Amino acid sequence: MAKNRLTSPCKAVVIGGSAGSIDVLMKLLPALRPDLSFSLLIVLHRRHSGESSLANLLSVKTVMPVREVEDKDPILPGQVYLAPADYHLLIEKNQYFSLDFSEKVNFSRPSLDVTFESAADAWGPEMVGILLSGANADGSDGLRAVKKAGGVIIAQKPETAQSAFMPQQAILSTPIDHVFDVVEIAEYINSINR
Amino acid sequence: MIEDIEVEWILNDLLDFYGYDFSNYSRASLKRRITRLMTMDRFPSFAEFRYRVRMDPDYLKRFVEEITVTVTEMFRDPHFYKSLRTEVVPTLGAKPFIRVWHAGCATGEEVYSMAILLKEAGLLHKSLLYATDLNPGVLEKARHGIFPMAPMKLYSENYIESGGLEDFSAYYTARYDQVKFDESLGEKMIFSTHNLVSDRSFNEFDLILCRNVLIYFDKDLQERVLNLFDESMGQLGYLALGSKETLNFSAIRQKYKQLNREKIWRKIG
Incomplete structure (x- = not known):
């Protein structure tokens, strides 16, 4: 079995990040093909505020529709979904989102682990999990779950991250498939498009 | 995480033994909550967990309280x-x-x-x-x-x-x-x-x-x-x-x- 490659068509790429990740996304999004055949999910640690300006900020950088998820939204290909502040983002097997306001995990809500684990359960070998810059250990357990379910896992090259701790932590604790800089992440995502 | 079918077994038990109907609860959340509870209460296997839920009405109270999310805040939003x-x-x-x-x-x-x-x-x-x-x-x-x-x-x-x-x-x-x-x-x-x-x-x-x-x-x-x-x-x-x-x-x-x-x-x- 090929270790580093998806063996089935990709349904979703899930990107998790914390401190220093918005800059990465601002570079990554414009480098992606506009006609992605899968969904792009973004989960970021962010301050809880009433305004949802982050979705607007990101939508400037891509022609794909960017939507901050509401409960039970369907998950469609070619769309960018942003986890709302102060909810965990879960994936239902019949391709829609559920939100969850339970306890914080790793001091975080949304927690990257929670979404990665839920995505791994829903999509298994049909997904890619990517962990970006951050100063928290969130995300490592989730990536491990994605790997265990047969998905591909990628960490941002720590020396290219504003906060190296989070990707570093994942690389130390989990057999990561690829350690990429931003350009390589974009190339990889474009390469799995069908 | 536990298996999908195990979630269904537990839900059937809750309905049969106690009359609680969780069958239309969001599965992604339920599955996560049940897995979390099993880990928290250190059950060595799903079978033991299921047995406890079926047989122990006191534990059922804890189960329902932990499975349903009771996190809330004052003046939230x-x-x-x-x-x-x-x-x-x-x-x-x-x-x-x-x-x-x-x-x-x-x-x-x-x-x-x-x-x-x-x-x-x-x-x-x-x-x-x-x-x-x-x-x-x-x-x-x-x-x-x-x-x-x-x-x-x-x-x-x-x-x-x-x-x-x-x-x-x-x-x-x-x-x-x-x-x-x-x-x-x-x-x-x-x-x-x-x-x-x-x-x-x-x-x-x-x-x-x-x-x-x-x-x-x-x-x-x-x-x-x-x-x-x-x-x-x-x-x-x-x-x-x-x-x-x-x-x-x-x-x-x-x-x-x-x-x-x-x-x-x-x-x-």
Whole structure:
């Protein structure tokens, strides 16, 4: 079995990040093909505020529709979904989102682990999990779950991250498939498009 | 995580042994909560966990309390409370009597928030706040009006951001790591168990609040519960949902008009 490659068509790429990740996304999004055949999910640690300006900020950088998820939204290909502040983002097997306001995990809500684990359960070998810059250990357990379910896992090259701790932590604790800089992440995502 | 089929077994047991129907709860959340509980309570296997749930009614209480999410906050989403304060509460003032229903109130933080709004508007004396949840345990906590001290700083900030002008700390007495809210706030509250899945409408209300409860239900159950709210809603009554929940996909939508950017709808049809 090929270790580093998806063996089935990709349904979703899930990107998790914390401190220093918005800059990465601002570079990554414009480098992606506009006609992605899968969904792009973004989960970021962010301050809880009433305004949802982050979705607007990101939508400037891509022609794909960017939507901050509401409960039970369907998950469609070619769309960018942003986890709302102060909810965990879960994936239902019949391709829609559920939100969850339970306890914080790793001091975080949304927690990257929670979404990665839920995505791994829903999509298994049909997904890619990517962990970006951050100063928290969130995300490592989730990536491990994605790997265990047969998905591909990628960490941002720590020396290219504003906060190296989070990707570093994942690389130390989990057999990561690829350690990429931003350009390589974009190339990889474009390469799995069908 | 446990297997999908194991979740179904547990759900069947709950219905067969105890009459609890969780079959229309969101699966992703349920599965995560059950896995979490098994880890927390250190069950060596799913079989042992299932046996305990089936055979031990005391453990069932814990199960239901942990599986359903009871996390809540005072004045959660301050801008929402600001809308309640400035746009909803004043229109209730003309009524001789105000009935409010908090459906799925958990430990009651939002009920106390509402009581504070009504008190500050001079309306609490002619209001009744019905607060229901399916967990008897959390209702017992809510009834006492005793909350942990730690989040009071956040709640106080939320309160001010919601347009509150009083000294928030004057509403409670602190003792050690807990606070007890003024008993005059609790006098107008009625706490009762009510299961949104299986219980019916029990009154008519001017305002129904059900925030961050529907997210744990699948779409079919959401629709059933929204219909239950509609049946329980007086003319020109208000329905308030969580900030990421919506009425838009429901058949009752056409009878309601959304107030503004907040998730508050008014019954007009």
